[in-house]
Amino acid sequence: MATGPDTLPELHPVPGIRLGTVSAGIKTAGRRDLVLVEAAPGTRCAAVFTRNAFCAAPVTVAREHLAACAGQPRYLLVNTGNANAGTGQAGIDDARTCARAVAQQAAVEAAAVLPFSTGVIGEPLPVQPIVDALPAAYDALREDGWAAAAAGIMTTDTRPKGSSVRFECAGRHYTVTGIAKGAGMIRPNMATMLAYLATDAAVHADVLQAMLRRAVELSFNRITVDGDTSTNDACVLLATGAAGNAELARQEGALYAALSEALLAVCVDLATGLVRDGEGASKFVTVQVNGGASEQECLDVAFTIAHSPLVKTALFASDPNWGRVLAAIGRAGIDDLDVARVALFLNEVLIAEGGCRAASYSEEQGVAAMAPEDIVLRVELGRGDAAATVWTSDFSYDYVKINAEYRT
């Protein structure tokens, strides 16, 4: 199951970036499971990795190589079907072997190759099939390879995710294009999520990293499917400079604003796309918390709601069970929460205020508001000006049967 449209939008090529997607037969014969991304010389790279202490071998190696190549990698190698996680030193060696093979073929330093893996944890990476498939991947490199790559990085995803924005600034045209994969283990601080973004703008390394961090914070770190954080998450942003602008070296000005906005739009598009394709998702839920004393408490409330299995099963059942939402708000750990000031809206229908059902509310209104696939749960805390939004999906299937049939 998944929500929303399942058509991939047009993904504009980014001058300086070529992508090749082929089958290495890692887990399933014939499955296109290997993606090679090539960046033109001089391309800057920013990256954000999982915070899981048990990070996968390719994460360790990619971090090392990114530092060793001074933030200017030439190739990204992504395999699905095997996460190369929980594989100890052998896994590190395997990731290095793959990176070296790419480097040899392309005549670059090994440190200029960043490896990424996603799939089963704890199985040895099948190195030889990957190495054997590299010549074909190299031959397949093309500027319009984004859509094939979006499909190539999928695991339990039911559809590819991509997003692309073009904008003009001071008479020059720019592109930001990205692809991502997700499905399970989706939650803040990166998940079983790989995202590859590129722009043709020329951007200083520090500015690029800051832009990526901000965009990830407001997109990928604000989604949750099942509360788990994976060992393999990575989000990479390449800036080729092929647009020919003077390098963007400060976090200010028209280009900075326009590029930040485009990058954030692409990231939010990809992140919400991950939620729409969350495992078992039948609803797309925006949890919007306003009127908090701080952004953090708004996030605490929003994530407590978004993680609650009882709320999520009610959403699946299209049951306007506002009591479960109030209960989630009440246990979010907000100091001195005055429940009398809290109001709850469901797709703009006021359903609860003052700690109980709104006088104006009828069950029919609630049922009607819950019917659409897209649901906005808005909480007004009534204690300040801060706000935060997170996106989540429902919990579907039989866990629901029990919770949907009995209203606790």
Add this chain to the structure above:
Amino acid sequence: MATGPDTLPELHPVPGIRLGTVSAGIKTAGRRDLVLVEAAPGTRCAAVFTRNAFCAAPVTVAREHLAACAGQPRYLLVNTGNANAGTGQAGIDDARTCARAVAQQAAVEAAAVLPFSTGVIGEPLPVQPIVDALPAAYDALREDGWAAAAAGIMTTDTRPKGSSVRFECAGRHYTVTGIAKGAGMIRPNMATMLAYLATDAAVHADVLQAMLRRAVELSFNRITVDGDTSTNDACVLLATGAAGNAELARQEGALYAALSEALLAVCVDLATGLVRDGEGASKFVTVQVNGGASEQECLDVAFTIAHSPLVKTALFASDPNWGRVLAAIGRAGIDDLDVARVALFLNEVLIAEGGCRAASYSEEQGVAAMAPEDIVLRVELGRGDAAATVWTSDFSYDYVKINAEYRT
């Protein structure tokens, strides 16, 4: 579904306590949904309530009355079928009305009656049927009414939970008996959980409260089914003094030790019983974390594992997916966790160490270890002497289908 034996053990009467269970027809005609508990004059009462900011009306009233009667209530009134939560001022009035009706019938102060409710949130409490059923409840009061009361407080529970311990100290015999209900919304800091405990020991109010807090901390606050905390939780401990001992006024000595031990045993028995009857439970899982630098970090690791839907679905599938457990440990937020020192045991089979699968481990061993209904997941952190244990159930049904068929 539920795990373990479904027979209620013998529940020894507690001299000074009588219980009456009748049908008030609150939600389902004929269902025995109203329990009245009578405590002899002079009985001390300790209580722990939900920390949810949206606490239910009866919780507010019970707290008030407990203070107003100087910790010596004479009656507890418990209804199922309606939680009287999210009902605002009307709910408070309703809870007070019910308490007054009991008081009138029994010729005691209204403050000597503590009301409790569990069931649907957000619906008005049907006061009249409850009041009408009180004479029958009063007539039904009997010392051996524990088993009927255990059934009477059930909601989505599939079986009643009770536990009873007798012990001797300095030639005198004592009893601790308790009943509880749970099912969904089970997690630390009290849940959709009601528990009523009694002993015939004479205990000073402060000692009684301290004993209850400790016992709750090590039992009900160490279980989780779905991570939700309800608005109605309460755990009450009555001490009638009918055993005739000199009042236990200090947290020391043989009686203190024996009574604490008995109380903890009853609470752990009830708490694990709640997990065994968790909504959809097919496994009973003990998560034991040893070798931590502090008890808190052991609890953080244990609850991160116990809350992980990916771990819980693997448990349902009897899949020894140790990678998911390592991933949960890795995101528990432990500072400077050295993954090389972490070891993971599944029913005493070493499955992972040094950040990867143990050399001695075979998948067949893991499958065999996962087969029993009762699973012990033991984590050795290798960084200190602290330890903590929590209990949980699996996530069963179709959410599993997706996660069990693909090993992320």
